[in-house]
Amino acid sequence: MSYTIKQLSQLAGVSGRTLRFYDKIDLLKPESINASGYRIYGPKQVDRLQQILFFRELKFSLKEIKDILSATDFNLVEALTEQHKKLSEEKERLDQLIATVEKTLASQKGETFMTDQEKFAGFKKKMLDQNEQTYGKEIREKYGDEAVKQFNQQFANMGKEDYEATVVIQKAMFKNLKKALERNDPASSYAQKAADLHRQWLSYFWPKGTYSKKAHAGLAQMYVDDPRFAKYYEKNVAEGAAKMLRDAVRIYTSQS
Amino acid sequence: MSYTIKQLSQLAGVSGRTLRFYDKIDLLKPESINASGYRIYGPKQVDRLQQILFFRELKFSLKEIKDILSATDFNLVEALTEQHKKLSEEKERLDQLIATVEKTLASQKGETFMTDQEKFAGFKKKMLDQNEQTYGKEIREKYGDEAVKQFNQQFANMGKEDYEATVVIQKAMFKNLKKALERNDPASSYAQKAADLHRQWLSYFWPKGTYSKKAHAGLAQMYVDDPRFAKYYEKNVAEGAAKMLRDAVRIYTSQS
DNA sequence: CCTTGAAATTGACGTAACGTCAAGGTGTAG
DNA sequence: CTACACCTTGACGTTACGTCAATTTCAAGG
Incomplete structure (x- = not known):
């Protein structure tokens, strides 16, 4: 079987320009050139092209691919290992970048949020009311009025950075919760991770030392009972x- | 404070060429140009450059950065969100690539391995002897001679693909084991993942239905007792x- | 046989973000 | 006055092709 440039390009899913380019840089020469100057490719070229495309997928440069395919004693394993290292480093960097973007996003959102005094004040008030209403009694019983006062001040005094942290944590929690929902398993590692993140998240709103498993489980129950919270969760997850x-x-708080 | 091109370039850690380029594309114009045609940068330019570099880090194109910094009503949150999506996709792709490289590496190593008949034969023999010696009796007792025969044939008949799979699985296990060692916690999720991968790995060598928690734990014990195995693990992890x-x-097999 | 449209050719410029000379002017310290 | 570091504006190189443009060839229909 022999192919013209277009036939091969369609077969392999690349452009004709690409094949001409590969010809020019001596990466893939046609088997022959007919009387009219047309490039004619044979099965060997098809194979070679497949290999080229494979390595190209792995982000080898065309020059590297040429080396890999030409030098008969080229150590493929070594090249792959090196490429693996490169890709891993690139991935590391990407992960870093993504984290930075997320932080910046949270920060930006936080800024918008904190700047908008009215909204913020409103939000704070709502949270405080909610907390007071739901946990005021229990906390008051357990830790006295002083704790309640401290508790109420906790959120009111929360700085921008703390707020940003809560955004990031909550987002991570939503993510895990989503996966848990897909598996429909509250005992799954995703669900348990979500529960743990939720505890961390709470630590920003609850004064130090007030965390208890019972209170945690109680709050989670409230999320189900109170349609406002339930709705919030449905919307976000x-x-x-x-x-x-x-x-x-429940599972998280019943353990160890 | 005003800076010449070199001063600013050193301050910001970019090349002079870069600053000239940014001038040319109207991304960062100097505050003024002195009588001799020198570019003079002021504090505003320093700030702007910082911002440019920040967004450049996040892999925005210079054109995009220009838009972000010029349009006053540009929605930064939106841009960041979009960038986050892009980066995540790129990461996904990278993860894929890395997996492919790993598979190819395993395959390549496998090929080298399978091609080298002598070594392979030697390895198989060693494995079979080892298995026979260590588990022959127990399996024979439990499942009879037929199972032992099957057991011995299992590895002997293992195809290239299966072999490659074992390589990949074992590698993943080593990775988790390493992390577990860093944390020095056999109950950690890494350690448990390693134990699970080890079970999977075993499934390639043990005939179907012969897995038992006891046998698994026993084999792990042998890894400690037999210096050849212990050494192998020390070398690889x-x-x-x-x-x-x-x-x-032990923990893995004692659960549920 | 002629026409026509698809497919082939080479050539050349464009892309992104600079790196790297080259040729020549400027500033300043000794 | 003379080095020598620093400044300027070109202009070409890099990667892996995309995108015209001008021209030639092939295959099918009238």
Whole structure:
């Protein structure tokens, strides 16, 4: 079987320009050139092209591919190992970048948020009311009025950075919760991770030392009972998110 | 404070060429140009450059950066969100590539391995002897001679692809084991993952249905007792690897 | 046989973000 | 006055092709 440039290009899913370019840089020469100057490719070229495309996928440069395919004693394993290292480093860097973007996003959102005094004040008030209403009594019983006062000040005094941290943590929690929902398993590692992140998240709103498993489980239960919270979770994660979190937290708080 | 091109370039850690380029494309114009035609940069330019470099780090193109910095109403949050998506996709792709490289490496190593008939034969024999010696009796007792025969044939008949799979699995296991060793915790998720991978790995060598927690734990114990195995693990992971695996497997096999 | 449209050719410029000379002017310290 | 470091504006090189442009060839239909 022999192919014209277009036939081969369609066969391999590359452009004709690419094949001409590969010809020019001596990466893939046609088998022959007919009387009219047309490039004619044979099965050997098809194979070689496949290999070229494979290595190209792995982000080898065309020059490197040429070396790999030409030198008969080229150590493929070594080249692959090196490429693996490169790719891993690139991945590391990407992970870093993504983290930075996320931080910047959280920061930006936080800034917008903190700048907008009215909204922020409103949000804070809502949170405080909610907390007071739901946990005021229990905390008051357990730790006295002083703790409640401290508790209420906790969020009011939360700085921008802390707020940003809560955004990041909550986001991570949502992610895990989503995966847990897909598996529909509150005992799964995702669900348990979500429960743990939820505990961390809470630590920003609850004064130090006030965390208890009972309170944690109670709060999760409230997420299910209170339609405002349930709705918030449904919107940010998926249907049944509040229930999943509650179940996950139940398991989480019942352990060790 | 005003700076010449070199001063600014050193301050910001970029080349002079870069600053001239940014001038040319109207990304960063100097504050003024002195009588001799020198570019003079002021504090505003320093700030702007910082911002440019920040976004450049996040892999925005210079054109995009220009838009971000010029349009006053540019929605930064949106841009960041989009960038986050892009980066995540790139990461996904990279993960894929890395997996492919790893597979290719395993395959390549496997090929080298399978091609080298002598070594392969030697390895098989060693494995078979080892297995026969260590588990022959137990398996024979439990499943009879037929199982032993099957067991011995299992590895002998293992194809190239299966072999490659074992390489990949073992590598993943080593990785987790290493992390577990760093944390020195056989109950950690890394250690447990390693134990699970070890079970998977075993499935390639043990005939179907012969897996038992007891046998698994026993094998792990042998890794510690038999200096050849212990050494193998030390070489491929780190000191104490065999013991860590044994402890991890103990916990793994004692659960549920 | 002629026409026509698809497919082939080479050539040349464009892309992104600079690196790297080259040729020549400027500033300043000794 | 003379080095010598620093400044300027070109202009070409890099990577892996995309995208015209001008021209020639092939295969099918009228």
